[in-house]
Amino acid sequence: MPKTETFNREHVLEKATEVFHKKGYNGTSMQDLVDATSLNRSSIYNSFGNKLNMFIEVLSYYQQLNNSDFNQGLSKSYNASEAIKIIFNINLSRILNDNDRKGCLIVNCKSEMTNQEPLITSFMEKHQDRMVAVLEDIVSKGQMEKVFNEEQTANQYALYLFTAIQGLQMTGILNKSKEDLTNLINTILKVLE
């Protein structure tokens, strides 16, 4: 009986992500989203509820894209040291390709909304837990393989790496020198040796 959705939901999310990424949550209007998705106003409200809900779907979509990039890269790594380098190199190439200085959508959102929207706060807490868990796993393996030192616990190093990635993403907004950034990453990773 129901008429099914005629638009491609993923394509709509992709377009909405572009806008939110470029302009931020508060800088994006419903009209911007209508224009970008070429969807009707009421279709957006019908399918996504409201602006905040749509944004949360966008965040998840963006996070999922990031994750599959990481997983794809990590599947090719044969040791912990390689794995960490792959994660940082993925971030490096994102920075170098980010010609319009948008930065990372998740970091941007964390600084814009974590203190305003409880739904965003818990998203960010889960995001950090997930990222730290992934990093902790890798560091832990590296410590067993004796390629990383054990001066700090794997969990402590994981929080350090998570922090470094956020810092790298912030620095990468203005600094696009591949040489500088590569050197920066080497310095960051030195402490693990």
Next chain:
Amino acid sequence: MPKTETFNREHVLEKATEVFHKKGYNGTSMQDLVDATSLNRSSIYNSFGNKLNMFIEVLSYYQQLNNSDFNQGLSKSYNASEAIKIIFNINLSRILNDNDRKGCLIVNCKSEMTNQEPLITSFMEKHQDRMVAVLEDIVSKGQMEKVFNEEQTANQYALYLFTAIQGLQMTGILNKSKEDLTNLINTILKVLE
């Protein structure tokens, strides 16, 4: 002949800074600023031009406060290693006192507006140059004093430290554990030894 400003400009900037810091640039309305400063609409436009101009004055005001904190701390340091630790400890105590998870206004603004407002872009470039110069100075002294290694140039370490501070500020939005953050800072500084 002119009637002079009756309000205290610094007090107004302080109140405006609070609002912008809490809600971000796009999240703050002129009405918010009128309420916070208890200044009349037209007085604000008379004295600050427009919203963006007022925000830029707020940014400078905030930056100036930060700088005087740093200078006050650094004047008490007797070597380079102390100096770096003081800078990180100032950041640490700011994080621990930031009960409403606002983060750093400059970092927030960098991620919200650098790709949208040329005036902000150049502010951020100058800010980075200034911070890196200060850090480079300290690292350079530390290398001469042989308390820091010379595996990287002072400038490279300065960019690393600048990046680490930004990362620390991002992590500090959600993580307020003094133990975790102190450990994190120690890990960050280890590479200099």
Next chain:
DNA sequence: TCTTAACTGAAATGATTGTTTCAAATATAA
């Protein structure tokens, strides 16, 4: 004291905000 230029207060500007409404169009299941 008078003039003058700046400041102040309140109201009004038109544009834009997020969201709702509702009739018309549509596609599926019977």
Next chain:
DNA sequence: TTATATTTGAAACAATCATTTCAGTTAAGA
């Protein structure tokens, strides 16, 4: 083909947006 649930399009909603206007108040120089 018909009944039905859903999507769609366009218009309308009140609220809020940043900014302007302007008459009235104020204080300093002559």
